[in-house]
Amino acid sequence: MKVFIDPPNSMVLFDLVERFGHEPLSSMAVIQEKIDNIEVDMPPMNVTLDDVVRGLKYAGVEVPSGIRGRMSLWGPMIEAADAAIIIDNAPFSFGCVGCDRSNELTKYLIHRRGIPALTVKYPTDEAEAKIMVGQIKDFLGGLKQ
């Protein structure tokens, strides 16, 4: 099954989803498509006119263009996903390369679609790591084809 991961470029989630037998939907795949096919230098920071129009489906015209650019990439993945795993406390996804509003909107779209979603936290010790990986394993094991 296709599992959307948030943060969309998370290596831990990508690896765990693949390890437990599902297909992760990540930002790297859509970025590769842009780089290979239309030679955009730095997606999602460089976007095409089509991306901006596509982003309007997920965010209004008054919303900053950065959010629309990101949503034009994340949005179709959320629509294609059968389930989602979200890591809640990812401070490095907020800042010059991250966008908290996009993160909020991503979580909102996931919950609005009503697909099975698991929210976990980055571990700070071994006990928390066991909880996080255990929850992800059980969640992915429970997804039916």
Add this chain to the structure above:
Amino acid sequence: MSEQRETRILMISPDSKLTPDQLVRAVHAMVPEISIKETCYGCLVEGTRETVKKVVEQVRQIYRNEVFSKRRGYPQGDPRRCRAQHGTRPGFTQLEAEWECLPLIQYALNEIDAGNGAYEVPAEKKPIPVKEMKDICEAYR
């Protein structure tokens, strides 16, 4: 999605005794027609989707919970990303932060493999209801 090329990041957990050099030599011996670049955290592997899939499967068999992988959008040594050509690495903060927590993930996966995967989710802390709060305030007035 592009089927022609797939680039993978293979990252070694800091708790592992494996070195990037050893990993690169092992991956080179796994399948033909693959391009590998040694990096400080492990290596980059590039080839067709099937070839890279075979590599990842074999790496997971040999270095089960020590090596983690994810796809990479840009090809190896791309001038827009390669540090040697002053490329920017906006995604590196994410990689660096996750690299630090890989030993914890490795520990958890090892525990699950050893059959000690039982865990207890701590009860979620909820704010106290207004009525209850009011009763407490009234009681200690």
